[in-house]
Amino acid sequence: MTKKKSVKKPAPKKAAAKASSKASPKTSAAGKGKAKAAPVDEGPKVETRTNVVNDNLLQHIVVVRQFSKTFPTSNVWLLHDGNEAALIDSGFGDDLCIEERRKFFQGDGSNFNVRTIAFTHHHSDHTSGGRRLREMLRAETAINPLDEVLLHTPPSPSEGNADLPDDPELAERVAQWTEEALNTPIDRPLQDGETFKVGGLTVRAVHTPGHTAGHNCYFVEETLTLFTGDNVLGVGTSAIGPPPRGDMQQYLDSLLRMRALQAKLFAPGHGPTVTATDAKIQELIDHRGVRDRQIINLMEKGYLTDRQIRRALYPEIQKGLRRAAAGQVRAHLARMVGQGIVTVEEDEAEKIWKVALTK
Numbered sequence: 001m002t003k004k005k006s007v008k009k010p011a012p013k014k015a016a017a018k019a020s021s022k023a024s025p026k027t028s029a030a031g032k033g034k035a036k037a038a039p040v041d042e043g044p045k046v047e048t049r050t051n052v053v054n055d056n057l058l059q060h061i062v063v064v065r066q067f068s069k070t071f072p073t074s075n076v077w078l079l080h081d082g083n084e085a086a087l088i089d090s091g092f093g094d095d096l097c098i099e100e101r102r103k104f105f106q107g108d109g110s111n112f113n114v115r116t117i118a119f120t121h122h123h124s125d126h127t128s129g130g131r132r133l134r135e136m137l138r139a140e141t142a143i144n145p146l147d148e149v150l151l152h153t154p155p156s157p158s159e160g161n162a163d164l165p166d167d168p169e170l171a172e173r174v175a176q177w178t179e180e181a182l183n184t185p186i187d188r189p190l191q192d193g194e195t196f197k198v199g200g201l202t203v204r205a206v207h208t209p210g211h212t213a214g215h216n217c218y219f220v221e222e223t224l225t226l227f228t229g230d231n232v233l234g235v236g237t238s239a240i241g242p243p244p245r246g247d248m249q250q251y252l253d254s255l256l257r258m259r260a261l262q263a264k265l266f267a268p269g270h271g272p273t274v275t276a277t278d279a280k281i282q283e284l285i286d287h288r289g290v291r292d293r294q295i296i297n298l299m300e301k302g303y304l305t306d307r308q309i310r311r312a313l314y315p316e317i318q319k320g321l322r323r324a325a326a327g328q329v330r331a332h333l334a335r336m337v338g339q340g341i342v343t344v345e346e347d348e349a350e351k352i353w354k355v356a357l358t359k
């Protein structure tokens with residue numbers, strides 16, 4: 001960090017005392033994976049988990065209802081050394097999630113001095129908690145400058161929530177996430193190669209575009225931990241949209257760049273940590289290769305539009321993920337256009353891409 005905030009007020013100690021029957025995160029490495037249900041008086045049910053990954057890393061998860069019932073919610077990672085700490089991503093910014101984080105930072109997490117909140121990318125499941133956590137913890141926010149612009153750009157109507165299930169409560173929270181993300185102040189841009197310190201640890205920004213233009217991974221040089229954002233997930237594969245929002249070729253290049261770091265641990269944007277890091281990268285590269293071949297095969301069989309291809313590849317996809325699936329297909333097609341294998345003609349009225357193989 002180049003500039004320091006004013007002296008931080010210590011968190012109230014009585015909250016910590018209340019939680020004293022539980023081992024503190026620092027001493028409960030054996031309690032990895034412990035789960036505790038948050039007390040709920042009324043209102044929506046919420047489940048919060050604090051997982052001790054190792055001596056420098058905690059995973060804080062607030063499980064909330066979102067677009068998909070099966071997809072894991074976004075992670076907030078707490079990297080710490082001594083009392084100094086940083087958050088990688090900030091989770092959702094609605095009252096429910098923020099209240100759960102507040103309980104943690106006034107309880108088990110009260111001795112952490114969080115100086116930095118570094119976002120992997122601008123999407124609201126990673127950034128919308130940022131504004132309120134920044135205030136609560138008196139921390140500096142940081143993001144790649146390309147995603148700082150996207151963070152502060154209102155989503156166009158076509159990127160809206162037309163694909164979401166009809167659910168007023170969810171719609172309201174999504175609106176709040178969007179609003180919070182837009183109003184997140186950024187204290188510091190983090191370009192590729194720039195670093196910040198967490199105690200004795202050095203965290204380096206690694207620009208890894210593809211999921212978004214300004215996606216950063218964060219590499220902890222001393223522990224060989226890589227915060228992978230949404231480029232590598234703990235489960236499943238991440239959604240890569242077509243340009244301008246995403247870029248499949250950049251994404252594949254980013255995976256190679258991530259592999260070259262030889263990280264021993266991946267801490268992803270969603271889902272659990274990954275220790276077989278090299279195999280995971282290979283699996284994701286292979287997955288995209290298989291998809292390429294499937295798409296080419298369908299075109300050879302006479303499929304003429306991206307919509308036909310999407311229906312063939314994802315016949316039973318649930319509502320809420322259809323848009324993402326359509327985006328995946330277009331991302332692959334756009335990359336093939338770049339390679340000179342495919343031509344695309346957009347039919348704006350029908351909202352389809354007419355596609356053809358060049359040979």
Ligand SMILES: [Zn+2]
Pocket residue numbers: 074123125126230269270
């Ligand atoms: Zn995400």
